[in-house]
Amino acid sequence: MDSFRTDINGLRAWAVLLVILFHFQVPGFQSGFLGVDVFFVISGFLMASILYRGLAKSTLSLPAFYASRMKRIYPALIAVCAASLVLGWYLLMPRDYMALGAHVRESLLFSSNYRYLSEAGYFDTASESKWLLHTWSLSVEWQFYLLYPLLAMLLYRLTRHHRTLLVGTLLIAALSLAWNIHTIQVAPDRAFYGFPGRAWEMLLGAAAFHLAQLWRPERRVGLALHLGGLASIAVAACLVTPASWPGLWALLPTAGAAALILGNSHSPLTAGRFWNWCGERSYSIYLWHWPVVVLLHYFLIATNPLWVVAGLAASALLAELSYRLIEQPCRGRMARFSSWRTIGTVFTVAVLLAGLGQTVRRSGIPERLPDEVIHLADEARLSNPRQDECLDHDSECVYGSGPVGLILIGDSHADAVVNAMQSALEPRVGGILFKGESDCIPLPGLQGNEPDDRECEQLAAGIPDLLAQYPGLPVLVVSHWAAYANYGVVEPDREAHFFVPGGARHFSERWFQEFDNWYLTSLCRISQTHPLWIMRPTPVMPVDVASVMGREALVNRDIDLSLPRHQYDLDTAYIRDLQDQAARQCGIRILDPIATLCDEQHCVAETSNGLPIYRDDNHFTEYGNRLLIPMFQSMVLPGVTEDHVGAR
Incomplete structure (x- = not known):
């Protein structure tokens, strides 16, 4: 760059403020996640500037390029990862600490975007327990840094004219955008986290660089682009929703960012002490704010306005300390290093810390916890010991x-x-x-939306043959029906996990009609040849019960984790009504665990002796499932009580 761009620095401030206000759930910033897309455009522009100007002057050195990126990104990231491991040592249960160890490893190796792709989505509530979730964007950027220099060198060999380079860059960006739009329809999380679906945003920034070499707008036009770009970002922040992001809607903030960069102008909206401070420290703000958000959720105070203000202040303070004590000193000291020495030093430290993360990943180091907490974290009592062996579409396991x-x-x-x-x-x-x-409807006749759902379809398709091998034997179906049916809520914009082939693929009135018919037909068909039981939905608790109980034991605090009974009734009304229809039409018998798990006011989260009933927010522990033994005994013992079983 010829000189420091205050407008780009101010744009960084806009981007990071949008992101942190979204993460702290400040009202009015529900779409602040698009700040990441703005960052991607800025990165693309700056990388193109560095690479093509180096190529033009014959001074480009790939080791120097990667060394400069490592000096910029790694020191503060290493500090955040190390701090997270230290805090996790004192605050996290073994399962959570194991997950953190894996996330540290993947974050430092810049593959965390694909790690999180295999886990819950960015907008899911489970994301609030992942200390390094925000590093997915750093991984995407680093993947861009690895590949884009090679692309730039190839394009530069083909042509040195910015007009042709602009066209080539836009064509590749268009392919990435098309891939993203297609993938959103079939695998939205992959479209969100995957590099191929995000590359177009950085390439849009690179295209802005090439266009800037061909066209320098006059002052009025530049100011119009500047203000119009900010307006586009602001409008997008008001209009867009997390559904199917990024997609075409992402053109609004990214094109706005590119327009502002092209404008090369100034206004009080990007220049001034506040904007300069936020822009210069945007990377540290971004890195440190998310662990603060996770801490607020850890202590269940994330919705308290005073704590939110305190969290924002803590993020600013940590960013200032990180900027002054880590970012600037490391860049200054490593400026005296050769490129290869910088790469070797930083990479060695990162790999050592990643190795420590892998060590944590193996066991979660339960020995660090008090005995009473270890008891709550006993994996053998939280999950079925045969889960890995038997919860698989290819397996058939006999218990007993x-x-x-x-x-x-x-x-x-x-x-x-x-x-x-x-x-x-x-x-x-x-x-x-x-x-x-896991996560499969076990009856045939539905199609899944995700490629991984082929396993579910294979499981379901084999059920008729399995039942035919055991004519007349009793059958019990237990499934998370309420969740698969979106708790009976019509959301026309939300894609259903499963759907009737040829039918509606989103949660609409039509989808529910088709699901009703399929459900009743499927169960009645089984009941013609087998005595059939189905189990009522079990409660979905407001928190990850086992983890939160362990956390509360660590901080010596006791809180009520129960679910209000009226919430359970509301969440399960649709599927319970449908089950009642099946009982009336086909003589199916219903097992109801609610008489054991709930009273008139609450559904409890722990046993009478203080053990967790649920290992997360909806799956029973091996402590909790013991409570249902009388219900299961009622299937075969005399004196059946209508509290637990009946043809309703």
Whole structure:
């Protein structure tokens, strides 16, 4: 760059403020996530500036380029990762600490975007427990840094005219955008996290550089571009929603950012002490604010306005300290290093810390915790020990001894109760054959929206043949029906996980009509050849119960984690009504765990002796499923009570 661009620095300030106000859930900034898209455009412009000017002067050195990027990105990132591991040592349960170790490793190796792609989405509530979730964008940028210099060198070999370079860059950007738009329809998380679907935003910034070499707008036009670009970003922040992002809507803020950069103008909206401070420290603000957000959620104070203000202040303070004590000193000291020495030093430190993260990933180091907390974190009692073996569409597992006397089909909710069923029923029915897969509807006739749903379809397609092998045996279906049916809520813009082939793919009135018909037909078909039970939906708790109980034990605090009964009734009304229809039409019997889990006011989260009923917010622990033994015994023992079972 010829000189410091105060307008770009101010644009950085806009971007980081949008992001942090969104993450702190400040009203009016529900779309602040688009600040990341603005950052991508800025990065693309600056990288093109560095690379093409180096190529034009024959001074470009790839080691020097990567060394400069490492000096800029790694020191503060290493500090955040190290601080997270230290805090996690004192605050996190083993499962959570294991996850943090993996996230540290992936963040330092700049592959965290694909790690988070395999986990819950960016906009899911589970994201609030991931200390390094925000590093996904750094991973995308670093992947751009690795590939874009090679592309720039190739294009420069083909032509040195910025007009042709502009056209070539825009064509590649258009391919990336097209890939993104297509992927949103079939795998929205991949479109969000994946580099191919994000590259167009950085290439748009690169195109802005080439256009700037061909056209220098006069002052009035430049100011119009400057103000118009900011207006586009502001309008986008008011209009867009997380659904199907980035997609075409992302053109509004990214084109706005490119327009501002092209304008090369100034206004009080980007220049001044405040904007300069935020812009210069934008990277540190971005890095440090998210762990503060996670801490607020950890202590369940993220919605308290006073704590939100305190969190914003803490983020600013940490950013200032990071900028003065880490960013600037490291860049200054490493300025005396050769490129290869910089790369070697930074890479060595990063790999060592990533290795420490991998060590944490292996066990979560439970020895660091007090005995009473370790008891709450006992994995053998939180999850079914045979989960990895049996919760798989290719597996058929028998629980108990003797010939198979009952078939259990379902998803992870079925896996979470099968050991209680074995304890309750083995003396009377013999073995329990379990067939299921996590996050899958276990009955045939539906199609999934995701490529991974092919396994669900394979599981479901094999159920009729499985049942035919055991004619007349009782069957129990346990599944997270309420969640698959969106808790009965019509959301025409939200894509359903599963749908009837050829039918509606979004949660609309039509989708629910088609699901109703499919559900009743499927269950009635089984009931014609097998005695059939279905289980009522179980509560979805407001928090990750086992983790929060462990956290509260660590900080010596006791809070109520129960779910209001009226919320359970509201969440499950649709599927319970549908189950009642199945019982009336087909003679299906219904198991109802709510008499055990809830009273008239609340659905409890822990047993009477203080153990977690749920290992997360909706799956039973091996402590919790014991509470359902009387319900399962009622399937075969005399004196059946209508509290638990009946043809409703």
